[in-house]
Amino acid sequence: AAWWPIFINITLLNQTHCAKFEQSPSLFEEENEIVTIKCSHNDSSLLVMLWYQQKSGSTTMSLIGFGYATGNPTIEEGFKERFELKRNGTEKGDLIISKLVSSDSAVYYCASQCENYEPAYFGGGTKLTELKVKLLNHSSEEECTEKRVTLVCLAEDFYPDHIDLAWYIDDKEESTGVAKDDSAKLNTDSNTYSISSRLSIPFKKWNQGNTYKCKVTFHYPKEKSNDGKWTTESSTRWESLTAPKRKSLHFFTFHRW
Incomplete structure (x- = not known):
């Protein structure tokens, strides 16, 4: 009879090892928005669901909270103000973050276990990224030459590298004078990408007071459909600046009588 509890424990471990987790690989949101990170698995014996946060460059994870299929979840100190956990039965749960701030950018892991003293099994994690787009004005040296000015659009810290950049002048898409990086550059420290696009404009056109x-547009997989394929979602950010509108100079010739 002494081997019976050991046999049960081994059986449970084998069952949970086969559990299949589903988490969206990545999500993009802006500051002050609300984001919902979904998690599901296919093992009804995993009664406890836990959520962890891992910051970029860190090898440790912080426990956000945990909960059973029924009852109120437990949220750890430091996360109580803006983090919420919801369970949709035994096999599904959500992590909801409100009023996003830049420091929320991290990988969020869903994990489950049979009881709180047993091993936890993890999903692949969801990388939450703040959309970072900058529109850089031309240099003062270009202004002095009065030939052309160059604007730079820079997108940073995104993942995966599925992204489109486009230029508009007064709400009309512009393709003349546009140059873009051949591919997004990988930052190996943060495992995120960056890319830039440049718009070169004749100086005379720049001085017409147009808005650039x-x-x-970021494209990322959000959730799997019933056929096992990921549905794709897009998030768009706009950055703009308005060029100065300079008055024409009129020259007059005075004749001395």
Whole structure:
């Protein structure tokens, strides 16, 4: 009879090893928005669901909270103000973060276990990224030459590298004078990408008071459909600046009588 509890424990471990977790690989949101990170698995014996946060460059994870299929979840100190956990039965749960701030950018892991003293099994994690887009004005040296000015649109810290950049002048898409990086550059420290696009404009056109806009569209897998394929979602950011409208100079010739 002494081997019976050991046999049960081994059986449970084998069952949970086969559990299949589903988490969206990545999500993009802006500051002050609300994001919902979903998690599901296919093992009804995993009664406890836990959520962890891992910051970029860190090898440790912080426990956000945990909960059973029924009852109120437990949220750890430091996360109580803006983090919420929800369970949709035994096999599904959500992590909801409100009023996003830049420091929320991290990988969020869903994990489950049979009881709180047993091993936990993890999903692949969801990388939450703040959309970072900058529109850089031309240099003062270009202003002095009065030939052309160059605007730079820079998108940073995104993952995966599925992204589109487009330029608009007064709400009309512009393709003349546009140059873009051949591919996004990988930052191996943060495992995120960056890319830039440049718009070169004749100086005379620049001085007409037009509004220049950079449109950045991020594409990322959100959740799996019933056929096992990921559905794709897009998030768009706009950055703009308005060029100065300079008055024409009129020269007069005075004749001395």
